[in-house]
Amino acid sequence: GQQVMQIPQYQHVQEGEDFTTYCNSSTTLSNIQWYKQRPGGHPVFLIQLVKSGEVKKQKRLTFQFGEAKKNSSLHITATQTTDVGTYFCAGQSKTSYDKVIFGPGTSLSVIP
Amino acid sequence: EAGVAQSPRYKIIEKRQSVAFWCNPISGHATLYWYQQILGQGPKLLIQFQNNGVVDDSQLPKDRFSAERLKGVDSTLKIQPAKLEDSAVYLCASSVRTGGYEQYFGPGTRLTVT
Numbered sequence: 001g002q003q004v005m006q007i008p009q010y011q012h013v014q015e016g017e018d019f020t021t022y023c024n025s026s027t028t029l030s031n032i033q034w035y036k037q038r039p040g041g042h043p044v045f046l047i048q049l050v051k052s053g054e055v056k057k058q059k060r061l062t063f064q065f066g067e068a069k070k071n072s073s074l075h076i077t078a079t080q081t082t083d084v085g086t087y088f089c090a091g092q093s094k095t096s097y098d099k100v101i102f103g104p105g106t107s108l109s110v111i112p
Numbered sequence: 113e114a115g116v117a118q119s120p121r122y123k124i125i126e127k128r129q130s131v132a133f134w135c136n137p138i139s140g141h142a143t144l145y146w147y148q149q150i151l152g153q154g155p156k157l158l159i160q161f162q163n164n165g166v167v168d169d170s171q172l173p174k175d176r177f178s179a180e181r182l183k184g185v186d187s188t189l190k191i192q193p194a195k196l197e198d199s200a201v202y203l204c205a206s207s208v209r210t211g212g213y214e215q216y217f218g219p220g221t222r223l224t225v226t
Contacts, residue, residue, distance in 0.1 A: 041219075
């Protein structure tokens with residue numbers, strides 16, 4: 001079945017450093033979503049990417065969808081302590097249109 | 113706009129007991145999801161409803177878990193009997209409809225099975 005992987009599992013950065021997490025799917029995706037979960041909280045939607053090669057920006061966050069629509073990345077420029085949390089990608093398979101599979105997440109710690 | 117409501121927020125039970133969780137999605141949202149999130153892992157979809165019909169329940173352990181959404185609005189998830197490995201946070205989410213729409217999550221129910 002479809003699998004969604006993320007690397008790294010954990011990342012510790014000094015405040016002000018950049019951070020990137022990568023998401024890879026075993027199957028071609030129709031779209032990919034990114035969520036953030038703060039410690040003790042619930043996942044909160046950040047963005048959705050649909051088109052091959054799509055790049056979207058939200059302030060210091062840059063999201064990319066691969067040309068083959070099987071991978072994606074989230075890059076944070078100049079991290080802040082408010083960026084702490086776990087970032088999940090969630091892929092919707094082209095073959096199973098209604099099903100969304102979450103990756104295991106990348107946990108980000110920011111050292112002030 | 114009110115968010116997704118879940119109750120209870122916390123539950124501690126002994127193994128072999130039963131437990132039920134309740135979820136009320138955002139008004140007008142046709143799709144409702146139940147996820148299980150074990151500590152340190154991503155949410156795992158247990159069941160997905162479109163109105164009161166099941167879209168996907170392939171990862172629901174049907175020998176012990178059941179879920180219903182009788183009137184296409186709120187939903188209950190039941191575990192009977194519970195096992196130690198069921199200890200997790202159970203998240204409910206809703207979206208306008210299925211097929212690539214933003215999911216709004218509730219606060220979750222933290223279940224501890226002893």
